[in-house]
Amino acid sequence: MEFNIGFAQVSQLTGYQLCAIGAFGVVMSTFTRLYGKRPVFVVSILFCLAGTIWCGVAKSFGSLVGARVLQGVGVSVWESIMYSATADLYFVHQRGSRMAFFGLCASGFGNLGPLIAGVVAEHKGWRWCFYILNIFMGVAVIGILLFGWEIMYKREESLYETDTLAMMSVSSSPIPIPFRMRLTYLRPAILKWKASSRRQ
Numbered sequence: 001m002e003f004n005i006g007f008a009q010v011s012q013l014t015g016y017q018l019c020a021i022g023a024f025g026v027v028m029s030t031f032t033r034l035y036g037k038r039p040v041f042v043v044s045i046l047f048c049l050a051g052t053i054w055c056g057v058a059k060s061f062g063s064l065v066g067a068r069v070l071q072g073v074g075v076s077v078w079e080s081i082m083y084s085a086t087a088d089l090y091f092v093h094q095r096g097s098r099m100a101f102f103g104l105c106a107s108g109f110g111n112l113g114p115l116i117a118g119v120v121a122e123h124k125g126w127r128w129c130f131y132i133l134n135i136f137m138g139v140a141v142i143g144i145l146l147f148g149w150e151i152m153y154k155r156e157e158s159l160y161e162t163d164t165l166a167m168m169s170v171s172s173s174p175i176p177i178p179f180r181m182r183l184t185y186l187r188p189a190i191l192k193w194k195a196s197s198r199r200q
Contacts, residue, residue: 002126003061013068020072025080032081037088038150040077045144047074049137056130082106088151 032040051071058064086098117129 003064005061009061013064016065017068017072017075020069021076021079024073024076028077029080029084032077032084032152036150037081037085037152038148040081041144041148044074044077045137045141047071049074049134049141052130052133052137056127056134085151088153 028040028044047070051067051069051074054067054070055064058067082102083099086095086102090098120129120132
C-alpha cells in the first residue's frame with residue numbers, strides 16, 4: 001500500500017471509525033433532543049463530506065486515521081437516531097414496516113459498498129473510492145439542506161405517550177407492575193384533568 005502498512009493497520013481504519021460511531025452515537029442522540037433533528041443531520045452530513053474529502057487527500061496513515069474518525073462522528077447520527085426519526089414521521093401502527101424496510105436497506109445495501117470499492121480500488125486506486133463517494137456526499141448535502149425539514153415536534157405536555165410503557169415512577173413505585181401498566185392507560189385522562197384544573 002502507499003503508506004507501507006500491513007493488513008492489520010488497514011483493518012484499524014475501519015475499527016477507529018466504528019469506535020467513533022459507537023462513542024458519538026449517544027452524544028448525537030442527545031443533541032437531537034436539545035436542538036432538533038435537522039441541525040444535527042446537517043452537521044453530520046457535513047462531517048461525512050469533510051471526512052471523505054480528507055480521506056481522499058490524506059498524505060499519511062495518521063492523517064487517514066483522523067479522517068476516518070471524522071467520518072465516524074458524522075455517520076454516528078445515521079446509526080443512532082434513524083429509528084426515532086421514523087417514529088417522528090409515522091403513527092405507531094405504521095412504524096414496524098418502515099423500520100423493517102430501513103433495516104433491510106441499511107444491512108443489505110451496506111454490504112454492496114465493499115464489493116464496489118474493491119473493484120474501484122483495484123482498477124483506479126484506493127483514493128478513487130473516496131473521490132466517487134464525495135460525489136454522492138455532495139448530492140446528499142444539497143438534498144438535506146433543501147429538503148431535510150425538521151421532523152421532531154416538541155409538546156409541552158404529551159396527552160398520549162405511546163413510546164413508553166409506564167410513565168408513573170416505574171422504578172420507585174411500590175405498586176405492582178401489572179397495576180402500574182393499567183394506571184398508564186389512565187394517564188391521558190389525568191393530564192386532561194390537570195389541564196382543566198389549571199384553567200379554572
